[in-house]
Amino acid sequence: MSALKDYKYNEEEDGELPSLVTGTESDLNDILNHVKSDGGINIVSEDKIARTNLQNSNSDNSTTSSRKIPVSIITGYLGSGKSTLLEKLAQKGSDKKIAVILNEFGDSSEIEKAMTIRNGENSYQEWLDLGNGCLCCSLKNVGVKAIEDMIQRSPGKIDYILLETSGIADPAPIAKMFWQDEGLNSNVYIDGIITVLDCEHIVKCLDDVSEQTHWHGDQVVLEDKLTIAHLQIAMADRLIMNKLDRIENDENKIMKLEQRIRSINSEVPMFYTKFADIGIDKLLDLHAFDARNVPQEGGSGSTFHDPRMSTVTLNFRPLKTQEYDKFEKEFLQVLLWKEMGVCNDNIQGEVHRTKGLLLVDDKVRVLQGVRDTYEVFDGEETSSRTCRIVFIGKSLDQKSIADLLHNVIK
Ligand SMILES: Nc1nc2c(ncn2[C@@H]2O[C@H](COP(=O)(O)OP(=O)(O)OP(=O)(O)O)[C@@H](O)[C@H]2O)c(=O)[nH]1
Numbered sequence: 001m002s003a004l005k006d007y008k009y010n011e012e013e014d015g016e017l018p019s020l021v022t023g024t025e026s027d028l029n030d031i032l033n034h035v036k037s038d039g040g041i042n043i044v045s046e047d048k049i050a051r052t053n054l055q056n057s058n059s060d061n062s063t064t065s066s067r068k069i070p071v072s073i074i075t076g077y078l079g080s081g082k083s084t085l086l087e088k089l090a091q092k093g094s095d096k097k098i099a100v101i102l103n104e105f106g107d108s109s110e111i112e113k114a115m116t117i118r119n120g121e122n123s124y125q126e127w128l129d130l131g132n133g134c135l136c137c138s139l140k141n142v143g144v145k146a147i148e149d150m151i152q153r154s155p156g157k158i159d160y161i162l163l164e165t166s167g168i169a170d171p172a173p174i175a176k177m178f179w180q181d182e183g184l185n186s187n188v189y190i191d192g193i194i195t196v197l198d199c200e201h202i203v204k205c206l207d208d209v210s211e212q213t214h215w216h217g218d219q220v221v222l223e224d225k226l227t228i229a230h231l232q233i234a235m236a237d238r239l240i241m242n243k244l245d246r247i248e249n250d251e252n253k254i255m256k257l258e259q260r261i262r263s264i265n266s267e268v269p270m271f272y273t274k275f276a277d278i279g280i281d282k283l284l285d286l287h288a289f290d291a292r293n294v295p296q297e298g299g300s301g302s303t304f305h306d307p308r309m310s311t312v313t314l315n316f317r318p319l320k321t322q323e324y325d326k327f328e329k330e331f332l333q334v335l336l337w338k339e340m341g342v343c344n345d346n347i348q349g350e351v352h353r354t355k356g357l358l359l360v361d362d363k364v365r366v367l368q369g370v371r372d373t374y375e376v377f378d379g380e381e382t383s384s385r386t387c388r389i390v391f392i393g394k395s396l397d398q399k400s401i402a403d404l405l406h407n408v409i410k
């Protein structure tokens with residue numbers, strides 16, 4: 001619907017509203033032949049309809065000339081470097097006007113935003129945060145509507161859409177959403193799926209199979225050899241082999257990694273990167289979906305979930321500078337360095353991803369972690385008055401993690 005259309009009745013433009021037609025008038029036909037209605041609710045004058053139609057034909061020309069907007073889905077396991085890729089692409093800038101859509105798992109997106117586009121000058125045209133929940137299932141309708149609204153809000157201002165999915169989302173149903181949703185179909189088309197891999201941890205993800213993982217939706221197929229990482233690699237039209245710096249001195253590891261990936265997706269172009277440093281030309285305008293149907297991974301409409309994965313979100317008071325060390329040693333490292341012997345046996349589960357906004361006295365500190373590796377750096381001003389940390393991982397227990405924190409910062 002173009003915003004130009006305005007069918008509302010208004011007296012000076014449309015002339016006097018004829019007295020209510022009762023249907024019993026002798027010259028009924030004559031009356032009806034002289035007024036036009038847009039479906040019977042309002043009466044509008046001839047010249048207004050002519051003007052509206054003229055507007056329509058102009059706006060239709062502009063919409064047909066503004067081609068459909070391509071969407072690239074950026075996927076990849078937790079912490080692989082998707083946001084770093086978005087940040088790098090923003091830094092490099094491009095002649096395309098790019099909109100970013102963020103679909104985070106576990107309401108960490110405002111933390112994500114604080115990190116992704118840390119450098120304001122090349123910020124993105126539009127930023128749409130779909131918030132908590134999987135776009136692939138629960139959020140679908142909300143997601144489609146939000147994307148359509150974003151496009152309507154800025155007609156002609158968006159050339160390309162990059163959609164960063166949550167690290168544990170199955171990309172297939174999201175791709176299908178763009179492919180099959182007649183609403184969206186009119187505005188956008190799916191250009192390709194870009195999967196970012198963490199070269200250091202990806203094999204651990206692929207080995208982390210469990211009989212609990214399954215498809216849900218219209219077809220339940222128990223798959224105990226698949227992980228979400230398999231799907232993200234299988235669906236890739238481009239593979240960014242990120243964090244090369246973490247394995248570059250181990251030829252053997254690189255060779256084994258490549259064999260493993262090729263066993264899942266034999267032909268996808270692979271690009272090794274450090275901090276997702278890659279030319280945008282290698283990623284956009286792939287038209288990867290023009291030639292083929294969206295693969296029916298696990299049957300139509302079903303999506304793959306690993307129920308062991310969950311999020312623990314902690315909101316707590318700001319920290320004092322003198323508390324910070326204790327917080328880091330007796331809380332953070334106890335949680336993240338379990339595998340390295342810093343143990344506290346009543347802490348269950350395995351943290352795969354940590355994101356936090358910490359207020360240490362009046363300073364904003366951003367916490368970023370992937371499994372046992374974490375970093376804390378100065379963040380942008382925030383309206384938040386509390387610290388917030390989101391842990392995403394396997395078999396996490398909210399209560400024991402919250403208790404551990406409260407023991408450290410009474
Ligand atoms: N050593 C190293 N660290 C990297 C590289 N790329 C990204 N990182 C770091 O890895 C962490 C996670 O990066 P993000 O870009 O936030 O990962 P993500 O895929 O967006 O994470 P989620 O959105 O939580 O799934 C951050 O601390 C990055 O600075 C890299 O090539 N090498």
Ligand SMILES: [Zn+2]
Pocket residue numbers: 134135136137138303
């Ligand atoms: Zn889902």
